[in-house]
Amino acid sequence: MKIKSLSVSKGDFNLQDYNQMYGSFDWTEVEKEFSWFETGKVNVAYEAIDRHADSFRKNKVALYYQDASRNEKYTFKEMKERSNQVANVLKEIGVEKGDRVFIFMPRSPELYFAALGTIKVGAIVGPLFEAFMQAAVKDRLEDSGAKVLITTPDLLQRVPFEELPRLQHIFLVGENIQEEGIYLDFNRRIQQAGKKFDIEWVDRQDGLILHYTSGSTGKPKGVLHVHNAMLQHYQTAKWVLDLKEDDIYWCTADPGWVTGTSYGIFGPWLMGASNVIIGGRFSPESWYQAIEDYGVTVWYSAPTAFRMLMSAGDELIKRYDLSTLRHMASVGEPLNPEVVHWGIKVFNNRIHDTWWMTETGAQLICNYPCMEIKPGSMGKPLPGIVAAIVDNNGDVLPPYRMGNLAIRKGWPSMMSEIWNNHEKYESCFLKDEWYVSGDSAYMDEDGYFWFQGRVDDVIMTSGERVGPFEVESKLVEHTAVAEAGVIGKPDPVRGEIIKAFIALREGYTASDELIEEIRQFVKKGLAAHAAPREIEFRDKLPKTRSGKIMRRVLKAWELNLPVGDLSTMED
Numbered sequence: 001m002k003i004k005s006l007s008v009s010k011g012d013f014n015l016q017d018y019n020q021m022y023g024s025f026d027w028t029e030v031e032k033e034f035s036w037f038e039t040g041k042v043n044v045a046y047e048a049i050d051r052h053a054d055s056f057r058k059n060k061v062a063l064y065y066q067d068a069s070r071n072e073k074y075t076f077k078e079m080k081e082r083s084n085q086v087a088n089v090l091k092e093i094g095v096e097k098g099d100r101v102f103i104f105m106p107r108s109p110e111l112y113f114a115a116l117g118t119i120k121v122g123a124i125v126g127p128l129f130e131a132f133m134q135a136a137v138k139d140r141l142e143d144s145g146a147k148v149l150i151t152t153p154d155l156l157q158r159v160p161f162e163e164l165p166r167l168q169h170i171f172l173v174g175e176n177i178q179e180e181g182i183y184l185d186f187n188r189r190i191q192q193a194g195k196k197f198d199i200e201w202v203d204r205q206d207g208l209i210l211h212y213t214s215g216s217t218g219k220p221k222g223v224l225h226v227h228n229a230m231l232q233h234y235q236t237a238k239w240v241l242d243l244k245e246d247d248i249y250w251c252t253a254d255p256g257w258v259t260g261t262s263y264g265i266f267g268p269w270l271m272g273a274s275n276v277i278i279g280g281r282f283s284p285e286s287w288y289q290a291i292e293d294y295g296v297t298v299w300y301s302a303p304t305a306f307r308m309l310m311s312a313g314d315e316l317i318k319r320y321d322l323s324t325l326r327h328m329a330s331v332g333e334p335l336n337p338e339v340v341h342w343g344i345k346v347f348n349n350r351i352h353d354t355w356w357m358t359e360t361g362a363q364l365i366c367n368y369p370c371m372e373i374k375p376g377s378m379g380k381p382l383p384g385i386v387a388a389i390v391d392n393n394g395d396v397l398p399p400y401r402m403g404n405l406a407i408r409k410g411w412p413s414m415m416s417e418i419w420n421n422h423e424k425y426e427s428c429f430l431k432d433e434w435y436v437s438g439d440s441a442y443m444d445e446d447g448y449f450w451f452q453g454r455v456d457d458v459i460m461t462s463g464e465r466v467g468p469f470e471v472e473s474k475l476v477e478h479t480a481v482a483e484a485g486v487i488g489k490p491d492p493v494r495g496e497i498i499k500a501f502i503a504l505r506e507g508y509t510a511s512d513e514l515i516e517e518i519r520q521f522v523k524k525g526l527a528a529h530a531a532p533r534e535i536e537f538r539d540k541l542p543k544t545r546s547g548k549i550m551r552r553v554l555k556a557w558e559l560n561l562p563v564g565d566l567s568t569m570e571d
């Protein structure tokens with residue numbers, strides 16, 4: 001089927017407008033859509049929830065929630081009240097503007113009330129994946145100096161609070177909670193709290209959310225976003241997700257990942273859309289069922305999920321009514337042309353690739369409904385955004401030259417700081433002009449960008465960003481492991497899988513049991529998605545003279561490629 005012949009919606013944002021605004025859109029135009037344009041004082045939770053609750057949207061469903069045991073819905077008015085109750089409870093225990101409140105729990109309505117309530121008191125939300133194990137949880141709470149944690153009794157054993165002196169309160173979300181010491185009963189306190197709250201108005205550059213993400217070296221870094229990011233969350237929800245009044249929108253991402261907050265909380269609710277949240281684990285049947293049950297019209301997911309749906313077969317799709325789907329988009333990894341063609345075949349719809357990252361806070365390079373898409377390309381920059389390919393000095397390269405994908409500094413949702421690490425923050429910019437993404441890409445003569453790979457060693461597995469260093473550090477904690485080097489190995493479904501090369505300590509011998517034991521060790525100590533799927537033992541690992549494991553040599557071994565320059569390698 002030809003892409004051009006599709007009858008799907010082309011969106012309200014037309015090509016002529018795009019071309020006119022390309023590279024020069026004035027963001028103050030977006031400010032005018034918000035009440036704070038004149039006062040300068042903002043709160044994104046007000047704009048996302050209360051503004052609608054006080055309008056004709058008051059009884060419109062804001063949140064549809066479903067998992068194996070719950071099926072609930074909440075209107076904007078109810079969302080306003082619940083988040084006010086959380087805000088009152090937080091204020092009562094002394095949470096103030098700028099404090100860090102972390103949320104470590106599976107998706108549930110309470111998670112969303114908690115995030116919005118935190119924002120209403122002016123505090124900074126820190127969402128954590130429920131899959132994190134003790135070491136991962138500790139690193140993040142420690143680095144951020146979190147004052148409050150909201151979690152569940154099941155996850156509590158992974159919170160080493162005796163080692164976290166700055167953590168003052170832990171809310172437990174569940175039944176029959178005994179309050180003692182630092183433990184507080186979330187549900188009971190919320191029920192007893194007032195439904196009215198005076199929002200803490202903050203400055204647009206004040207902290208909103210802290211997402212920890214992995215780089216190629218060191219511990220995970222805390223990427224801070226501020227309230228001003230709402231300009232771009234709002235505008236991209238309009239232009240890229242094409243959200244309209246009657247849409248039923250489903251973003252499949254967990255709030256532990258930036259996609260699950262920028263486009264699972266802020267974007268859709270700033271637009272006043274009905275937002276579907278599905279808890280629990282992925283299964284092709286339950287996903288298609290969710291689209292049918294809610295009549296989802298706009299769907300935002302990730303390449304790994306689309307590839308898993310694709311491999312579940314097209315027969316399955318025929319059992320569901322998916323005819324409501326109007327617009328589909330993807331983020332997280334390269335979207336293979338194959339998947340785009342599959343989408344056209346089975347949904348009669350194009351999957352629109354979007355590119356952005358934790359640090360950029362919102363979508364930057366996208367395929368828009370109004371535009372011809374080139375399968376395999378990430379698309380074109382958002383109006384008001386200047387993207388370029390630059391060399392290592394920050395000089396712009398011509399079309400078709402591969403180099404660093406860079407964005408001209410200063411877009412509304414740009415990270416405002418790396419927590420406790422200003423030096424690292426500064427190192428992300430070249431010539432004080434370009435934010436350098438760490439991705440390599442090229443631009444074609446039509447201005448479309450084409451992803452080529454990561455410049456660093458960061459691994460993308462099933463759309464999750466895993467720092468090899470974090471996995472290596474965990475591996476060497478195992479008594480049998482002397483040295484470990486971790487790489488991403490290309491995989492047709494997951495994008496990449498994690499492969500570890502390990503040199504054993506004296507006295508240990510390689511065996512399948514040992515492989516399994518080491519995998520479990522990482523799984524329990526760090527996170528299931530961080531455990532190497534493959535482990536290979538070697539007598540010695542390639543290292544530089546300064547002792548750094550040379551991952552590119554491991555990669556060359558794995559892929560049977562030439563190892564390249566070995567001048568920095570130790571003997």
Ligand code: 6R9
Nearest residue numbers: 331332333334354355356357358439451465
């Ligand atoms: C939102 C998010 C960022 C990294 C990014 C790049 C990869 C994201 C992509 C893509 C190819 C796309 N990435 N979107 N690669 N095509 N459309 O994913 O944030 O978890 O920080 O990851 O993901 O390598 O640098 P984050």
